[in-house]
Amino acid sequence: MxxxxxxxxxxxxxxxxxxxxxxxxxxxxxxxxxxxxxxxxxxxxxxxxxxxxxxxxxxxxxxxxxxxxxxxxxxxxxxxxxxxxxxxxxxxxxxxxxxxxxxxxxxxxxxxxxxxxxxxxxxDQSGEFIVGYAASEPPGTPGGTANFDAPAINGAGMRVTARRDGDEYVVNGRKYWPCNVGGWDNQGANLNLVIVRTDPGVGGTVGLSALMIERGTPGITYRSISTSAQRSTPNCEIIFDNARVPAENLIEGTRGNGDLVINRNFAWSGPVAGIGAVAVARTAYEEALRWAKTYTAGGPAPIINYQYPGYVLGDVAAKIEAARCFCWKAAHYLDQHGYHGEMLGAMCKVHCTEMMFDCVYKCLQVVGVNAVDRKHRFDRYLREAALLPLYDAGNFGMQRRRVHGVMVDETFNPRAFMDDEPVDFTKGMEGIDTIPGPKTDEPTIPSPKVAEPGFVKQ
Missing domain, CATH: 1.10.540.10 (Acyl-CoA dehydrogenase/oxidase, N-terminal domain)
Structure with a gap:
């Protein structure tokens, strides 16, 4: 079977x-x-x-x-x-x-x-080698717009520019929120993949490329951002001031298609973010169940024997199982289709992170006011769960926009995922429900040969 x-x-x-x-x-x-x-x-x-x-x-x-x-x-x-x-x-x-x-x-x-x-x-044998990925930008000057996939109206779109100067690109602008990019000392990760505008004459979803920037490149500063959740991963603001990067560091197949790189990256991370939500909810559920089986609230028996805690935790358990299966399905689809799954990855991320947030809050309700006591860690579970719908491309905006853009396309087959058929993602599917403007439908860049499965090296 x-x-x-x-x-x-x-x-x-x-x-x-x-x-x-x-x-x-x-x-x-x-x-x-x-x-x-x-x-x-x-x-x-x-x-x-x-x-x-x-x-x-x-x-x-x-x-x-x-x-x-x-x-x-x-x-x-x-x-x-x-x-x-x-x-x-x-x-x-x-x-x-x-x-x-x-x-x-x-x-x-x-x-x-x-x-x-x-x-x-x-x-690398140092145990310190780390890689960053920088796409997000703040509004303002210097800055662009969070809606990188919006059509270029009045300069909308990413504004970190990479101007070719001989054998180098000169990079200027600002990124905000990217992870790992500052490295262990805020002097830069070993490698940072940065989405830049290599053609400043155009905006929106065209003229973007991916540039690999190595640690030690002059003209770049990093500043840590203090976050309310996932505090073990570093977020930074990056400022590029005439940073010079070898032209050979432009990832060749991304030239002019940096937008598709972003969408494909978030397709891959969709089920990973989804399983993160499953993981947080699983921990909260196990803790709430342990609490319910031992806490009596002064009554004759542990509260698990009462209807509300039992029914609520039963619903939470069912939703965790359903979300885990969705994540496995989305990951399997990526394996089957050359790491493309722009719509399904977004659907998985949206559905699982929002459903699991509700599950975590339900666990807090079961524990009651004692969940406010920080020694029980439920405040952390809630903060972690609240972040998941917001990070890795927010559900309100980019993730749902990707689903909408594919679904509205006349070629979309609503049974494609059920039948395990490929769903292409093109530039023409970007920018829906942002600023009205013209769309282009340029060909996508080719898929790689998918690696054979393996296992974690010991």
């Missing part, structure tokens, strides 16, 4: 390995990191855990084995990601962003670029 939810022996090993890592190396840190007021110091507290993740092959487990990565399929990666994010969703994001920064090199880079960037990351 083709549909089988039983984990293979390798997948079970991946799950148990990730669970062991999270419980041994992350669980002792989570309270300290969450309480540390300085975001950079909080991130630095995870450095030993990250070194262990590198040693175990977790940090670059999503990269193809051909270039030194773990060779995990998307389904395998999602299985591991749930275990890590059940303990620390922020650390899961740190690992996820390694993929967001390097997968486009695999998709669109030359063979030389794949070996130089991916191979360097996977071969």
């Amino acid at each position: 083709a549909i089988d939810f039983t984990l293979t022996e390798k997948q079970r090993q991946i799950q148990l390995s990730a669970r062991s890592f999270a419980e041994s190396h992350l669980a002792p840190l989570t309270d300290k990191v969450d309480a540390e007021p300085d975001p950079l110091k909080g991130f630095q507290l995870t450095k030993d855990a990250y070194a262990e993740a590198c040693k175990r092959g977790i940090a670059f487990s999503m990269m193809p084995a051909e270039y030194g990565g773990g060779g995990l399929s998307n389904v395998d990666f999602v299985i591991a990601a749930e275990e890590i994010q059940a303990v620390d969703p922020g650390f899961g994001t740190t690992v996820l962003v390694n993929g967001l920064g390097l997968l486009p090199v695999w998709y669109y880079g030359t063979e030389e670029q794949k070996k130089r960037f991916i191979g360097t990351a996977t071969a």
Whole structure:
């Protein structure tokens, strides 16, 4: 039978390995990191855990084995990601962003670029090599617009520019929110994949490209952003001031198609964010169930024996199972279709993160006012759950816009996902329900050869 939810022996090993890592190396840190007021110091507290993740092959487990990565399929990666994010969703994001920064090199880079960037990351023995991904921009000057996929009206769109000057690009502008980009010391990650406007004569979804910027590049400053959740992953503001980057660092297949890179990246991260929501809800559910089985509130028996706690926790358990299956489905679809799944990835991210937020809040209701006592950590579960619909492309905006853009297209087949058929994503599907304007329908860039599944290196 083709549909089988039983984990293979390798997948079970991946799950148990990730669970062991999270419980041994992350669980002792989570309270300290969450309480540390300085975001950079909080991130630095995870450095030993990250070194262990590198040693175990977790940090670059999503990269193809051909270039030194773990060779995990998307389904395998999602299985591991749930275990890590059940303990620390922020650390899961740190690992996820390694993929967001390097997968486009695999998709669109030359063979030389794949070996130089991916191979360097996977071969590093320091336990510190980290990769950032910078797309988001603030409004203002310098700045662009959060709606990078809006048509170019009055300069709408990304405004970080990369002007060609001989054998270099000169980069100027500002990014806001990207993860990992500052590295361990806010002097820069080892590699940062940055979406830039290489053709300043146009705006909106055209003229964008992906440029790899290496640590130590002059003219770049990083400033930490203090966040209310996922405090173990670093967010930064980046300012580029005439930063010079070798022209050979432009990922060749992305020239003029940086917008499609963003959409494809978020397609890949959709089920990872979704499983993050499952993980947070799972932890809150297990804690609430443990509470309900031991807390009597002064009555004759633990509150699990009463109707409301029992029914609510039963509903939460059902929703967690449903969301996990959706994440596995979306990840499997990506494996089947060359890491393309722009609509399904968005659907998965929206549905799971919003449904799981409701589940976490229901768990707080079961625990009652005691959930406000920080020693029980429910405040953290709620903060983590609240972030998930907002990050990794917000559900109100980019994620739903991607679904809408595909669905309105005359070629869309509403049974495609049921029948496991490919759904193409083109520039003509971008920018719907933003600022009205003309659309272009340029051809998409080709899919890569999908790596064979593997497992986390020990």
